[in-house]
Amino acid sequence: MAVRPILTAEHPLLHKKAIKVTQFGDSLQRLVRDMFDTLHAAQGLGLAAPQIGVPQRVFIVEMPPEVDEEGHEVAPAERYILVNPEIVKTRGEEEMEEGCLSVPGYRGLVKRATYVVIKGQDLRGKPVRYRAEGLLAQAFQHENDHLDGILYLDRLEGADKLWSIEATEQIRVTT
Numbered sequence: 001m002a003v004r005p006i007l008t009a010e011h012p013l014l015h016k017k018a019i020k021v022t023q024f025g026d027s028l029q030r031l032v033r034d035m036f037d038t039l040h041a042a043q044g045l046g047l048a049a050p051q052i053g054v055p056q057r058v059f060i061v062e063m064p065p066e067v068d069e070e071g072h073e074v075a076p077a078e079r080y081i082l083v084n085p086e087i088v089k090t091r092g093e094e095e096m097e098e099g100c101l102s103v104p105g106y107r108g109l110v111k112r113a114t115y116v117v118i119k120g121q122d123l124r125g126k127p128v129r130y131r132a133e134g135l136l137a138q139a140f141q142h143e144n145d146h147l148d149g150i151l152y153l154d155r156l157e158g159a160d161k162l163w164s165i166e167a168t169e170q171i172r173v174t175t
């Protein structure tokens with residue numbers, strides 16, 4: 001288990017384009033394992049490699065399990081690992097509320113596509129392709145932005161679209 005420190009918005013690495021992954025070996029596996037450990041410790045929804053100081057084109061998203069009204073798990077958590085991702089199709093647009101582990105204490109309203117198709121590679125370099133809508137589509141766009149050095153703060157259309165929150169409200173909603 002290796003939880004790594006998460007860089008915050010003022011760090012220059014979060015404003016740079018990350019580099020394409022070309023080595024699909026042990027070090028990539030270790031990186032992704034550390035990313036999941038870090039994501040779990042921070043109780044976030046997604047994390048991009050640059051957020052832990054590794055400027056490579058990798059991100060993860062973990063959708064929480066679905067529970068019914070009695071609290072029983074009806075669908076397990078879903079894990080996504082995207083290496084060298086590319087959003088190849090988008091549809092719709094909606095203003096969505098989001099947060100970021102690199103922008104602690106804040107949330108904002110950002111316009112995102114409501115549906116995306118994303119393609120990329122898995123840990124072994126095999127091609128993968130996912131269709132997503134709603135929260136998952138939003139997470140894919142947010143994490144993909146990190147790989148291009150873009151924070152949701154860069155997409156805010158006005159100062160009134162950003163507000164501060166209590167630390168306890170951040171749980172499970174930040175990426």
Ligand code: NI
Nearest residue numbers: 100101102175
């Ligand atoms: Ni983020």
